[in-house]
Amino acid sequence: MNLNWTQKEFEAYVLLYAAHCNLIEDKNEQDYIHTIVDEKTFHKIHTEVVVDSEKENLHKIQQYLSENNLTQQDKEALLRNIKKVLFADGTVDYLEKNVYQILKKMIS
Numbered sequence: 766m767n768l769n770w771t772q773k774e775f776e777a778y779v780l781l782y783a784a785h786c787n788l789i790e791d792k793n794e795q796d797y798i799h800t801i802v803d804e805k806t807f808h809k810i811h812t813e814v815v816v817d818s819e820k821e822n823l824h825k826i827q828q829y830l831s832e833n834n835l836t837q838q839d840k841e842a843l844l845r846n847i848k849k850v851l852f853a854d855g856t857v858d859y860l861e862k863n864v865y866q867i868l869k870k871m872i873s
Contacts, residue, residue: 768829775829776843777802777810779868782822783847785814786864791854798850827871840872 770778780801784794799807814822835843847868851861 766825766828768825768832770829772833772835772839773802774806774810775826775833776846777806778814778822778829779826779843780846780850781807781811781814782826783850783861783864783868784853787858787860793853793855794850797853801846823867823871826868830871835872844869844872 768775777798780798781790784790784798795807802810817825847865851857851865857865
């Protein structure tokens with residue numbers, strides 16, 4: 766699989782994956798993601814996240830991380846943004862907690 770993502774596209778993919786993990790994308794979650802990525806990137810990546818299976822989502826994230834050396838600062842910022850997306854609707858459910866733990870292990 767050839768991922769020609771920019772870092773912003775990767776970030777959009779991870780954040781949209783996190784928002785979509787419980788199959789309920791709250792407007793607050795989407796609004797927060799819009800503060801980070803532009804409209805065009807959001808829609809391009811959103812379609813990809815929704816069409817991909819859970820396995821493909823995680824594989825793409827893992828592949829990008831292994832092919833691109835994110836700085837510690839970038840990793841910490843990404844994890845902070847994932848948390849903000851998950852908390853955007855005011856609650857974090859069981860699925861969201863699990864996804865955060867998986868992403869944290871992958872990214873850290």
